[in-house]
Amino acid sequence: MMPMKRRDFLKAGAAAGAMASLYGCAGGGGKASGHVVVVGGGYGGATVAKYLRMWSEGSVQVTLIERNPAFISCPISNLVIGGTKTMADITVSYDGLKNKWGVRLIQDEVVAVDAGKRTISLKAGGAMAYDRLVLSPGVDFLWDQVPGLNNPEAQGKILHAWKAGPQTVALRKQLEDMKDGGTYAIAIPRAPYRCPPGPYERACLVADYFKKSKPKSKVVILDANEDVVSKKGLFVKAWDELYKGVLEYRPNSEVKDVDVRTGTAVLEFDKFKADVLNVIPPHRAGDIAARSGLRLINNRWVDINWLSMESNNTPGIHVLGDAIFPAPTMPKSGHIANQHGKLAAAAILNLLSGQEPNPDPLVMNTCYSFVDSKSAIHVSSVHRYDPATRVVQPVKGAGGVSAARNEMEGVFALGWAKNVWADMLA
């Protein structure tokens, strides 16, 4: 281990952690204390970091380890790809977490977790002790399932743009550079994947851009699923009414490979050549979760306890967001990851003060999708813990979708973004 400035803090954290464990066990309902390390500053990780500090009134130390210097939102990023928003509109600083809430921020990557010793190792060197670890690592791609994409050069040409950031900018650039009369194709993996309505929203917003700026161009959706996965009626209506002759939907069209040189998607019985090919490969829980010995379901998603978001086979490690095996009808969304963060924060504070987690947790989801630059549609659901199945189950009679696409919900979608970003980061 290299000597470094961080080291003193690490020691201090470990000492505070050891004390917290003692007090935690003895307290039985006292004030929570200890050191929680959060890995990943997205919708789940930023939320849990803020809420741990806020609800403990500063008595719990929180360290957030995030590889990016600022938060960039996936929700709303399709408007950047469509050309009506900029990267600045979807980027939020971590300064609020640091300065207002006293979260210790480290821009780095966690390369290993020792669940037995309760330590993590950082890429830049050094280790850190935790009382509770929260992994909110998002997803990583299964490149081997699209062999032609399994190298960095190919990944720089055929983009996913399914993590907001440089790929968002690069995909927008490819669309701007495409000649009028060209074809943009987006390939959707089999469900479950991150943001179920997201690919259909992106197809709409690219079609909207083409209609206005490149009217001879086409959008083709190559969907590995047998039907539209989310908000089907509303999307199909938008395609019929807004994008007839511009947008084509092809179900049962799983992309098995790509020819990077020609921009061709290889399907099971067919090939499809596009001027801009956008492939979202199948994905699974972020690598750090997959490599930390946590039990995965279907070799892809972390098996968690719904009372605490804690791994079902590795005590002390809580997992949030897209990385977990979802409860019935629960989408992998930013909104849900934020709700996971609050459920976990409440449970962790109880556990750190010697109490059981809340026996009756509830989470809810709202996903807005734009179908053109102004109009949006939503899907909503509420999920309450069911002791019989030990899973959060959708509440019957609640939730639903928009009656019809409308501009008022476009305003609400942007209002949702402003509020959820503040709820996580301000």
Next chain:
Amino acid sequence: MNPPTAIAALSLLALTGAAQASDPNLARNLAATCANCHGTNGRAVPGAGMDALAGVEKAKTLQKLADFKSGAKPATIMHQISRGYSDEQLDLIAGYFAAQK
């Protein structure tokens, strides 16, 4: 102890049991599920089009939620979301927001 008193004592016991089983921070936790749109502790971002709930009188919030639930108040989404919460849960939520100054 006459029978009515015994029943009252039993009821009290049942109530106490239920209270002990629920989390002391249940209202806080439930209210936090609203914060994605309505702001942390009900303090919505000004000018972003969402109703702030902090400091709103409990009865007023409860009436609004009841009207969303019944469909009396037109909504794009709140009729769907409010139906996911029991009346007891909405009562806790409205009380929590009313107490935010």
